[in-house]
Amino acid sequence: MKAERVPAPELPVARVLPMLPLAHLDREFDYLVPLELDEQAQPGVRVRVRFAGRLVDGFLVARVATSDHSGKLGWLDRVVSAERVLTPEIAKLVDAVAHRYAGTRADVLRLAVPPRHARVEAEPPPALAEVPEATPDPVAWAAYAHGEAFVSAVAAGRGPRAAWQALPGEDWPTRLAELAAVVARSGRSAVLVVPDQKDLDRVAAACVDLVGDDLVVPLAAGLGPAMRYRRWLAALRGTARIVVGTRSAVFAPVPELGLIAVWDDGDDNHSEPRSPYPHAREVALLRAFGGGCAVVLGGHARTAESQRLVDSGWAHDLVADRSQVRSRAPHVTALADSDHALARDPGARAARLPAIAFAAAREALAAGAGVLVQVPRRGYVPSLACSKCRAPARCRRCNGPMSLPSAVGPDGAGSPTCRWCGVADASHRCQACGNRALRAVVVGAGRTAEELGRAFPGVPLRTSGGGEVLTTVPTGASLVVSTVGAEPVMPGGYGAALLLDGWALLGRADLRAEEETLRRWMTASALVRPAGEGGKVVVVADSGLPTVQALVRWDPVGAAQTQLAERAEVGFPPAVHVAAVDGTRAAIEELLDAAALPDGVQPLGPVPLPPGERLPFSGDGPEPADVERMLLRVPRAAGGALARALAEAQAVRGARKSAGSVRVQIDPVRIG
Template sequence: MTATAKAAAAHAPVARVLPLLPVAHLDREFDYLIPSDLDVQAQPGVRVRVRFSGRLVDGILLRRLKSSDHEGRLSWLDRVVSPERVLTPEIEALVDAVAQRCAGTRADVLRLAIPPRHGKVESEQTEPVPLPCEPRIDEAGWSAYLHGPNFVEALQAGRGPRAVWQALPGEDWCTRLAELAAVVASAGRGAVLVVPDQRDLDRLVRACAEVIGPEHVVGLAAGLGPSARYRRWLAALRGTARVVVGTRASVFAPTPDLGLVVVWDDGDSSLSEPRSPYPHAREVALLRAHGTGCAAVVAGHSRTAEAQALVDTGWAHDLVAARETVRARAPMITALADSDQALARDPGARAARLPAIAFAAARSALAAGAGVLVQVPRRGYVPSLACSKCRAPARCRRCNGPLALPSAAGPDGAGSPTCKWCGIAETNYRCQACGGRVLRAMVVGAARTAEELGRAFTGTPVHTSGGGEVKAEIAAGPKLVVATVGAEPVMPGGYGAALLLDGWALLGRADLRAAEEALRRWMTASTLVRPHTDGGQVVVVADSGIPTVQALVRWDPVWHARSQLAERAEVGFPPAVHLAAVDGEAASIGELLEVAELPASAELLGPVPLPPGERLPFAGDELEPDEVERMLIRVPRADGRALARALAEARAIRSARRSSGPVRVQIDPVRIG
């Protein structure tokens, strides 16, 4: 059919299309005429191709109209890429809400929400399998929590309860969440369960398959191939799989008639999207629950200040166990400072760099036939040394480079420190700050720790987990498992003991969330240990007077979250306020702020340097760290929407001007500095 012979569709011939363009000032809808031969396929939610500024671009058809308010001539819809309606009305509303919340564009959010198309997969048809009428629920499991049975009953009644669930130590959290999903699925509704990583995803998928049936569950993750990922996403869209388990992007899964959304371990930084507009899965889940009225659960062994704010404001209810139950389930936890005085005179304990209590706990667990988990802050060998007296970094007298121990240290763990820059051994070290002559490791990595423990516990198998070799599970038995934080494998029946080393390295990070993150890491490891009634012990090498250490010893993450929230309210940081971080070159930031109509309550903080380790990517390249600044903009929570709108409009103005220089805008970033 030639262009002159084209006829428009008889009914609602105007297609309102959102082109998926990468520029902020074109984040708006455009009208196109629908040819009659595309009348059947051109339905709201389908992918289309349209001509824009002389070239064909991808777009999403949002709705069909009888007429357009555009006074000029309309272009024709070029083609419908697929008749599959990939954007549902509910997800469209969610995309709009996320873009507004994060000062981003809908095109960027849609790229996160809808995976790339795979044509062959779309042609596959799967018949839905009838759901079980009665879900299998362990009533005793939820009865351990105050108001736990009431929460389950509310789900069964089809209501939308919201809760912050504090999972007990040693809890089979996968089964508990699978039971909630089963309750919702048995009523013909959908459930979306979001976890931080692949290990948690695999465990939760297995639990859901056992409780509900494997034909009703799909797992979504970025690591899947294009066809597998799209096949599972379509199963969620078409309703053949009622339960979706996945990593952060799966929070957008288009499950029909959503009844429950869950985010597990919301303090994990993996749940924060590293691509524009940088939404956090927890915030997307809350927006989705608010928009649909579905049930929502934010869960974990520890608790973030953001989750506590949901409880304090009344948006969600507390789902916690009584203190007696917590004490019965928790291992015995001991805290002690990492000092020379705390090290035992036992040569084995000193070689293993373990205080006497930690060494005794490990020896006792191994003698009882149980495993011992050793958590260290990083993998590898000792990266650097410090003065044992004042903890000033040890530097080379010749070139001022950092000193480190060689990997082949002696049997007592000692050896001549060597400069990492010039390679010269420092045989007669003296601290430049205090004159001390004794060195200590600033952070000892997993490989070095495993080597030292192997010498201290002769004949005991030593396994490592971390870096590129993370173990999800390890067989039970008397063995030492040295793991970096976040890579602790599960042992059937639980570990007999856990040793949490170098606690000061986690607590001493220059980060707003350092204390919260340290407690989360410690609790994640400690929950893998048997209860104290079965001999389970945890030794954390940190000062017992620190509130975060006290929260671990008492197993009271709620108290810790409340204190963190109060501290942030006092100094004016999220979640007590809304904070925008604007990163870029000084001139670019200045231009953005010049055109932004910020709320009257806005307070500018900075410029400040980027948090350590962060870089600003732009156009496939990166600016050097010394070229990038960060400006923080703080407003009361009531003005958060106005702040996001002002920054989004300012980005659109810079885009229309074709201003050079990258600018990144993040609302309530995970890392502030």
């Protein structure tokens, strides 16, 4: 005969949030805590409960004396681990992120708390190391207006908020490490969020140089499950005071958070591709607001979102005066339309380097300096068109875009190949005019490297991008061909940088095309020596464009102010809040019928959503072919109400078991 279970004598009711994907089940459920689990069943632990006849994972959120449920309560099945992995601060942050992005807490928790690794959890924690004395470089911070006062405020725990405009050539990993070190010295913790592994390695190394290896943990998605969980536990238990990581590190459960910093917040890598699609910058702001810690949004360029924070007074500028900028920036030259060959045929940009760019490269190499060549596309010739009628080359099988993966050799290698289905077509003919000859629309990194190798024989040539991204390259005369975002650092700086095919970046049909282009240009140009040391940047773009002029003047703040004003005029984020609702037309209509939308909402669409703009749907079954997008625009004051209405409507659809998935994204990076 089975013994009767006895509830815990004190606080016998556990409130559990089950990890269920359905929006209408995004709430706590009450369970009785058996006496044998009383000691282990503490708020924040992982548990297993029986829900609808099956065992599911969950988190114990709270212990209470009584339940509001009038029926019979089930029993807590077991405590998976006594480790309290969901801290009160992270629990509040998860709630705030779910509300901000119209998502469920279960989805946010999957981003915030990594899967358990039992063997790692059983390992004894390392001893807490002493934080060494670390003094920020007073000269470096004095270059910025109020820079020294900002560092002092961070060290004192006063929670300042700043948008930091790093100078060209600034050793920004060391500056972030200095801020983290003074926070750790005061007994608090710091979280530094960077966009990719290349930046993570640089910042982690700078932190280790200042405080030692024991106090720093790098967190990245590429780590194995055991190593990632071990480092995450070091942050949770407080043995590591500085966490450096990519976007998910913004949820790191460090004790006594004193500083959270996000570097290069305009990088797309900061945007989570999984539901509910939060942005690391916004999560950092929510965390700083809820915890009162210091927050820094840094970068060589500036986003409209960061500028709005400054304009509203929530954050303050941390910028250098113009004399400092002029002394540190390279000399920037833009190629105007006076280059007759480029004016007659924009495709000529893909066929050769302009004479002024060759001259800058030749001069830098002759002086023993490196030359950085930034190209917007990887591959050999990633885009082809008919040489006669200029019609884009399309695949005869699936109508996908054709590209040239490599040079055509005697064995027929390098035939035009479809980028969608991968089928080569050596006998390709234009579907519009029947012509067989093709031309390059844009040249990739591979073809550019090949041309430079012929133009500068004997000069070392390196490529960075795709599956092989270089972090650093040795000082000296060499050519470095890099795709955007993969530019390696050369100690002492490059002698010149050539920014090619600017029209390919500026011509994208994207709300953030100008902002993104300037960010990529400034990131590469910041690696070049100052103009006083001979540093030159040549950008192949119309010199009359505002984005090009912002680079020439090195004025990211002015460009961000312009972008913010333009978006306010046309009604796009961050001046307003926008929700993108993707799904079939019937599913979108059902969602909107169930939503109590706030006053002032302005619907835009729906319009067909191209396959290239889609993200994976979180619903069951295959993605429908006829996906459409509806935009819902509201004033900023109504953003919370819009997210709440859409979340409640998703719950209604889930309870009805409606057919078809609907994806909701609040303020998506790409509106389409």
